[in-house]
Amino acid sequence: MKQHFLTASIVVLAGLAFPATAHHSFNVFFDMSRTIEIEGVVTSFRLVNPHAEMLVDVPDAEGNPVTWRITARTGPAEARREGWVPEDFVGQQVTVEGNPTRREGGTAMSAGVVTFMDDGRVVCLGGCPGGPEIR
Amino acid sequence: MERTRRATVSALVALVTVSMAAGLSAQTDDEMEKTLPFLGGWDSDVSSPDGQDRGNCGGHLGDYGEDLVNCSIPASRLPLNSRAQAWLAYRDQLQSTTQADCAQIGFPAILSEPFFISGRPGRLLMEHPSNPWHISRTVWMNGTGPQPLPGELFQHGISRGHFDGDDLVIVSDHFTFDPDGMDDHLRMATSVRKKITERYSLIDDEHLRLIITLEDPTFLTRPYTWAFVFAKTGDAGPRQRWVNCDAESARREQQFAYPGDKYPDGRQ
Numbered sequence: 001m002k003q004h005f006l007t008a009s010i011v012v013l014a015g016l017a018f019p020a021t022a023h024h025s026f027n028v029f030f031d032m033s034r035t036i037e038i039e040g041v042v043t044s045f046r047l048v049n050p051h052a053e054m055l056v057d058v059p060d061a062e063g064n065p066v067t068w069r070i071t072a073r074t075g076p077a078e079a080r081r082e083g084w085v086p087e088d089f090v091g092q093q094v095t096v097e098g099n100p101t102r103r104e105g106g107t108a109m110s111a112g113v114v115t116f117m118d119d120g121r122v123v124c125l126g127g128c129p130g131g132p133e134i135r
Numbered sequence: 136m137e138r139t140r141r142a143t144v145s146a147l148v149a150l151v152t153v154s155m156a157a158g159l160s161a162q163t164d165d166e167m168e169k170t171l172p173f174l175g176g177w178d179s180d181v182s183s184p185d186g187q188d189r190g191n192c193g194g195h196l197g198d199y200g201e202d203l204v205n206c207s208i209p210a211s212r213l214p215l216n217s218r219a220q221a222w223l224a225y226r227d228q229l230q231s232t233t234q235a236d237c238a239q240i241g242f243p244a245i246l247s248e249p250f251f252i253s254g255r256p257g258r259l260l261m262e263h264p265s266n267p268w269h270i271s272r273t274v275w276m277n278g279t280g281p282q283p284l285p286g287e288l289f290q291h292g293i294s295r296g297h298f299d300g301d302d303l304v305i306v307s308d309h310f311t312f313d314p315d316g317m318d319d320h321l322r323m324a325t326s327v328r329k330k331i332t333e334r335y336s337l338i339d340d341e342h343l344r345l346i347i348t349l350e351d352p353t354f355l356t357r358p359y360t361w362a363f364v365f366a367k368t369g370d371a372g373p374r375q376r377w378v379n380c381d382a383e384s385a386r387r388e389q390q391f392a393y394p395g396d397k398y399p400d401g402r403q
Contacts, residue, residue: 025205025320028197028228029392048381049267050237051388069391075266077376101392102201108391 073126198395237380264375326353
């Protein structure tokens with residue numbers, strides 16, 4: 001599994017103020033002060049409430065796929081406005097950079113930046129510059 | 136003689152009819168005049184400047200000792216009784232009906248959120264959009280509307296309103312038991328004895344103060360009162376763009392990411 005702990009430094013949250021409508025506290029689930037990166041194949045991308053959800057199969061040390069769950073920091077309407085189409089993501093080899101779950105050994109993160117390996121395209125799933133409205 | 140009597144009766148009927156119509160019209164006009172300043176959208180001053188923590192959870196901790204954040208109700212001085220303390224000790228994140236099962240957030244937690252009021256004779260429609268829900272409730276004004284029997288319960292209760300001077304006062308009761316009914320981030324419940332009094336007072340043309348009093352003898356030692364200030368946003372909002380919640384995805388969000396393992400045999 002290719003997993004880089006890019007930095008343990010504090011992520012600058014200035015300008016990322018949540019709207020008062022956030023009822024799933026990211027900070028409880030995810031360590032917003034750390035950023036990690038995974039690489040794998042997108043198996044599912046659902047534009048749903050409360051947050052768009054991407055599943056990525058990441059090979060472990062033996063090469064067996066381990067499912068990572070990526071919680072986008074936005075909802076389906078905002079995702080559609082960004083022009084996201086699930087079919088554009090599913091089956092693609094990507095790297096995903098985001099904040100890891102606080103659960104020990106957990107395979108989840110809040111995204112984050114998705115980079116497509118085939119053409120270098122970059123998509124922000126929320127919480128990064130140029131991304132959609134955070135929900 | 137008979138003709139005169141008929142004419143008199145007809146005149147009286149007409150007079151009574153006109154008087155009633157005028158009375159109704161006057162009542163409606165008066166009601167509208169009082170209601171008008173409150174109509175439209177309002178946005179709260181509640182924000183979370185560091186990204187998540189509104190600073191309202193009062194030092195309460197979660198299942199693995201994490202600080203609970205983003206509460207809607209100021210929890211530091213909540214007069215919780217010993218039954219409520221036992222409830223907080225028993226509860227865990229994976230049981231959160233609002234966050235793991237897509238249940239609508241309840242009152243009073245929703246009252247920190249932006250809202251929109253539209254009016255009509257005898258009732259107000261209050262809309263409370265909050266991702267991923269959009270809760271609408273009818274506030275029956277001045278004694279109108281249904282009168283539920285004791286024991287007839289609803290998740291959001293039944294709301295009845297009136298004006299006290301220029302203040303709009305709404306009293307809600309007849310709630311069901313709600314596991315997240317006091318605050319979904321505090322994970323504190325409310326019982327069927329919950330009663331909420333909302334008092335909306337205009338500070339000026341652009342701002343109003345909402346004073347909330349929560350009563351629930353099952354979990355509180357005394358009524359608890361707090362307040363929010365809202366700013367007018369006009370007729371455009373707030374609104375919810377797409378209202379739905381995928382319970383399967385919401386539950387996965389908890390199962391994959393929540394670090395606490397309070398009930399290992401009940402992680403599902």
